[in-house]
Amino acid sequence: MAEHTMKAIVQMLIDALGAESVRCGDAIEPRYLGDWSGRSTVAPLAVVLPRSTGEVATVLRLCNGARQSVVPQGGMTGLAGGAIPSGADICLSLERLVGIEEIDRAAATMTVLAGTTLQTVQEAAQEAGFEFALDLGARGSCQIGGNLATNAGGVRVLQSGTARDQVLGLEAVLADGSVLSSMNKMVKNNTGYDLRNLFIGSEGTLGVITRAVLRLKPRRAARNTALCALKDYDGAVALLRSLQSTFGDEIGAFEIMWPEFYDFGVSLTRLRQSPLGQAYPLYALIEQAGFSDDHGERFAAALNAQLEAGVVLDAVVAQSQAETQALWAIREATAELPVKLEPINFDVSLPIGEIGHFVHACRKAFAARWPTHYGLYFGHIGDSNLHVTLDARSIPGVTVEEVDLALYGMVRDYSGSISAEHGIGVLKRPFLGYSRSPAELACMQAIKHALDPHGILNPGKVLPAAGDRNARSEQGTQ
């Protein structure tokens, strides 16, 4: 696009929203340029900061008319490059659409603007006597609109589902500026197509989410935590299903750690030694949370029965908040991965029964190809979600692309998903065809074209941009 055209577009936006709402050049702060993936970035043409759904609609209407690409932005905590601009894009930040419009106690809903942080939503729900079930590490920075655009997962999915499951109503602005307001408060509503779930998880490529009606859940009374030693992965699955048959969705976390990861986690704790005394083949960190506080009696009894049955080899049940935190500290060593290693991270999902075999196959393949490799395996197994981290320093000369190809190739062989909870963005786009068929990709392209015919919304994210022939071939053939 010629420079004078770009200037004209920026001037048009300034005329519509006022100079204070449009940032260019040096006035663009670094936080609009990159996300938590650490991918290198460039400055966009401009950043616009609308103050209302109406202003979002104005920006999109003008940009659509000028065929100007727009990148919607939330808290920029993503890990797949889904909100990173190119130099020719306009960034549309939702950060000024902030606030809780209503808490409806009878309906158990909260109506909220897209730029509100997850933590603000959680705290408001808590104050109103409810719980907002979505939780993840970036809670203080990430915005609810971004959580929905990426269908965020996190640490309570086993109990309450992903972001998708926390939503009853949605307002989104389409590429042409039309406002799609489906601010439904009802649990049951079968009036035509489910547009809500189409926008959730589409990473800003089909519309810009501006408001939502969120579901609130009753608060749980107490959370009990245990660390269990297990003999193998099949035993872990048996334990999960057994505990669920006793506690249902009171089982809120079921985190499996393979020894390499467990040892890494333990080495970073204050005591630097395992609470279990000796080494075991596999470890499970389990949380049970009911609505009445029985001081963990039922949970301890259930674990004792599993000990006696030989499913659990040893177990530590936290007796205090401090002990709970000490157990979680092992699992939360993930925060130290970028400090202690040069991590190549994966967020994949597989049928729950296959994860043990998959880890075994990965280890074997990596050991054969890269004998010096250091790899960590852990995950939200109850959600079918496995995280794999390889330390790039242990395999000098090997590129990230080589590791991507090797691991995603195995994911494809196991009918798994190349993205469990982080989305596709740009970083995983070359591999989308590993998890979705050509017919599915063609269907997604048809929907994209129907809702955004000029391809102005977040082009090149999730799907190749219209006219990008190289990128288009990547999904069909790899």
Add this chain to the structure above:
Amino acid sequence: MAEHTMKAIVQMLIDALGAESVRCGDAIEPRYLGDWSGRSTVAPLAVVLPRSTGEVATVLRLCNGARQSVVPQGGMTGLAGGAIPSGADICLSLERLVGIEEIDRAAATMTVLAGTTLQTVQEAAQEAGFEFALDLGARGSCQIGGNLATNAGGVRVLQSGTARDQVLGLEAVLADGSVLSSMNKMVKNNTGYDLRNLFIGSEGTLGVITRAVLRLKPRRAARNTALCALKDYDGAVALLRSLQSTFGDEIGAFEIMWPEFYDFGVSLTRLRQSPLGQAYPLYALIEQAGFSDDHGERFAAALNAQLEAGVVLDAVVAQSQAETQALWAIREATAELPVKLEPINFDVSLPIGEIGHFVHACRKAFAARWPTHYGLYFGHIGDSNLHVTLDARSIPGVTVEEVDLALYGMVRDYSGSISAEHGIGVLKRPFLGYSRSPAELACMQAIKHALDPHGILNPGKVLPAAGDRNARSEQGTQ
């Protein structure tokens, strides 16, 4: 379409599938003509009975090429005319795609063909030690494909969600015959657009569902049932939220009955008298189902506390299976509505806090307009779902259309939904614009056109058929 063209299409289908799989004229059994709405029907051009996804694809490919309309059919238990053919349609029955392909105990999933009945799915889940959470009265006849195509609700939505929430993976055939296989078994999978939820609830207008991966849940140990007398609707909502804060999703049913309905129900029971001794302003039938059997002790204690607090005026807790059935018999008097009355039925949803006001407003408006009217109000209040039945015999000379206009007009005023769980089909299509905005309807039309450009799939259901100008104006203006 000229008669020789129609004959050519039928011959083409016979050539492809064999004569035994294509029924015409007198060979078409009445069950393919109508559903449980009782709407009058005509015979279609032909009924085809494919035996595989491949044959479904063949039928659609051929019909799409010939611009021949196709009406997908399941168990024909719908209430909105969503599977009823016109004389120019080909019916595509899924009844031969029957069977459970796999139960994956580790993943807690069941892979099933679309024509399998809901009851078969439920029983297979039970035998495998799990529960399939969807349940509704038509379980013996309805097919899982139809349940998904209409996003069926039923009696466990409060606990486990609608049909949508029971699905991890889906296979659907598009209008052009391409097979979209998204047979995902993972709980977390963020790889592009959520096509699954687009097909679920679209009533066969976007694709034909042929297979699904269903979620299985742990089995609940015991179900405790109580009938409570309440002083008003706000008290009912307070009771619901209080019980949920104690029991979470163990509260599996919360059915509210206004006195007219309750008295109707009681009059049909064996004893013909209320188990509560005297009349009250409102009644709640409540079910609590945990994973451990405490013989109803916690439930009884919670209800006692509500009695002492004055929220519950009186209560009967069932002490046996027979007593449970006797309490449910009052609520299940709905089965007798078509026998005892000439019912005009409504299935609407409203924000939970508004339902009491809505019932009051309905009663007042109907009494003013039709002083002789006899109306019943009841519903799954925890799901925001209200059922209203008017006896046509009590308002002689008044048409169904007049009652529709009056009631749906009030639903619109309350920002409610004209269909909570029965879908739109053809019967509710004129009123879809009461619950969805012009922008939403335009978005649905764009998606319909993108996936079915020739409009061959179930034309005129949910949305007006392409080119149907009269019908198109109905949604924008009414």
